[in-house]
Amino acid sequence: MKTINDYNFKGKKALVRVDFNVPLDSSFKITDDTRIRAAIPTIQKVLSGGGSVILMSHLGRPKKGPEEASSLKHVRGRVEELLGVPVKFAADCTGEPARTAAAGLQPGEVLLLENLRFHPEEEKGDETFARELASLGDLWINDAFGTAHRAHASTAIIAHFFPDDKLFGLLMMNEIDSVDKVMLHPERPFTAIMGGSKVSSKINIIMNLLDKVDNLILGGGMVYTFMKALGGNIGTSVSEDDKLELARNIMDAAREKGVNLIISHQTVAGDSFSNEANTRIVDPMHIPDGWMGMDIGPATRETFARAIEASSTILWNGPVGVFEFPNFSAGTKAVADAIVKATANGAFSLIGGGDSVAAINQFGLEDKVSYVSTGGGALLEYIEGTELPGIAAIRG
Ligand code: AMP
Numbered sequence: 408m409k410t411i412n413d414y415n416f417k418g419k420k421a422l423v424r425v426d427f428n429v430p431l432d433s434s435f436k437i438t439d440d441t442r443i444r445a446a447i448p449t450i451q452k453v454l455s456g457g458g459s460v461i462l463m464s465h466l467g468r469p470k471k472g473p474e475e476a477s478s479l480k481h482v483r484g485r486v487e488e489l490l491g492v493p494v495k496f497a498a499d500c501t502g503e504p505a506r507t508a509a510a511g512l513q514p515g516e517v518l519l520l521e522n523l524r525f526h527p528e529e530e531k532g533d534e535t536f537a538r539e540l541a542s543l544g545d546l547w548i549n550d551a552f553g554t555a556h557r558a559h560a561s562t563a564i565i566a567h568f569f570p571d572d573k574l575f576g577l578l579m580m581n582e583i584d585s586v587d588k589v590m591l592h593p594e595r596p597f598t599a600i601m602g603g604s605k606v607s608s609k610i611n612i613i614m615n616l617l618d619k620v621d622n623l624i625l626g627g628g629m630v631y632t633f634m635k636a637l638g639g640n641i642g643t644s645v646s647e648d649d650k651l652e653l654a655r656n657i658m659d660a661a662r663e664k665g666v667n668l669i670i671s672h673q674t675v676a677g678d679s680f681s682n683e684a685n686t687r688i689v690d691p692m693h694i695p696d697g698w699m700g701m702d703i704g705p706a707t708r709e710t711f712a713r714a715i716e717a718s719s720t721i722l723w724n725g726p727v728g729v730f731e732f733p734n735f736s737a738g739t740k741a742v743a744d745a746i747v748k749a750t751a752n753g754a755f756s757l758i759g760g761g762d763s764v765a766a767i768n769q770f771g772l773e774d775k776v777s778y779v780s781t782g783g784g785a786l787l788e789y790i791e792g793t794e795l796p797g798i799a800a801i802r803g
Contacts, residue, residue, distance in 0.1 A: 416456030427465075500520035534560075549579055556796065582780060626728070642696055669714055678698055750775060
């Protein structure tokens with residue numbers, strides 16, 4: 408398989424699928440450019456190798472064709488600033504505007520195509536649409552890990568037209584390497600920390616992890632489903648009453664597989680779902696009526712930190728409390744601090760999947776862990792053990 412590091416880009420037009428799906432405010436200003444910055448190394452790699460770049464991406468969820476709020480023209484200026492070269496713009500990703508702009512592209516130049524999802528064929532994985540996109544370039548690079556779990560025209564189907572000229576971008580390579588390091592050849596002990604509100608959304612991941620980890624730490628709202636399954640009183644805490652059997656199965660499976668299951672044993676309870684709620688430190692098996700579990704207590708913070716700090720590989724997905732409320736963020740902060748400490752001592756730490764990324768950024772600790780995934784849903788599916796279409800398209 409060819410890689411971006413040994414491909415000869417000289418005189419070639421590289422079609423690069425990036426994830427520029429960035430948040431915009433009401434005046435279409437970018438509020439977080441992380442995803443754009445993450446794509447820059449791949450673009451620079453092609454340009455410095457003597458090629459030109461045609462960028463394609465989606466933005467937002469346009470359902471009825473072109474719309475101002477989802478136009479990639481709002482992103483063009485930021486890409487120019489970060490790259491330090493002018494970026495041309497085609498007002499449609501296919502048809503005459505795209506063909507003309509692509510045909511005139513010279514080595515060292517960059518062209519950004521308008522939002523792929525202005526055409527419903529993109530999400531349908533339409534072959535004809537993919538062929539049209541493919542006709543614009545000489546090779547295809549997939550650097551959009553965030554959409555790698557979708558078999559869309561530009562993320563997977565387009566690969567049919569580049570049997571020998573399809574590559575992972577540098578961001579994709581980093582994402583895949585990081586997950587593989589954790590899931591395929593972890594240094595031990597390997598500890599996974601799972602949080603978030605619901606066990607149902609994490610069940611496949613937890614089951615897959617039970618075959619791999621030494622320690623599985625469970626925090627967050629999902630803990631109360633386990634406590635209820637064990638016969639506890641959980642007050643008004645979140646719980647999924649149809650998942651009690653599942654919680655018991657997880658506990659049994661952990662025991663059978665010799666996994667050290669560490670479930671929160673002390674809770675900060677609140678008397679309402681609010682930052683201003685009155686609080687009490689309680690046993691999660693005995694939460695008083697009218698109170699709900701909102702964070703892990705100080706004793707659990709210590710237990711979790713001890714296990715994390717003794718680990719050589721760490722995977723963290725999901726906050727262990729309602730970290731959006733400052734008064735209930737101490738548990739999640741303690742987890743982040745322990746991961747930072749372990750990383751400083753040589754552990755490999757991967758943070759990913761939605762809210763744990765928001766949490767690590769909120770604490771300003773994103774540079775003190777080994778890898779923060781840009782993936783979200785794609786990362787979670789990869790950890791579940793699913794082969795992602797955007798990865799299979801290149802490997803296959
Ligand atoms: P998820 O998307 O499943 O990872 O869940 C993330 C959400 O879980 C965050 O918004 C947290 O506020 C929430 N969460 C964490 N702990 C609790 C808890 N004890 N009770 C209710 N929600 C929680």
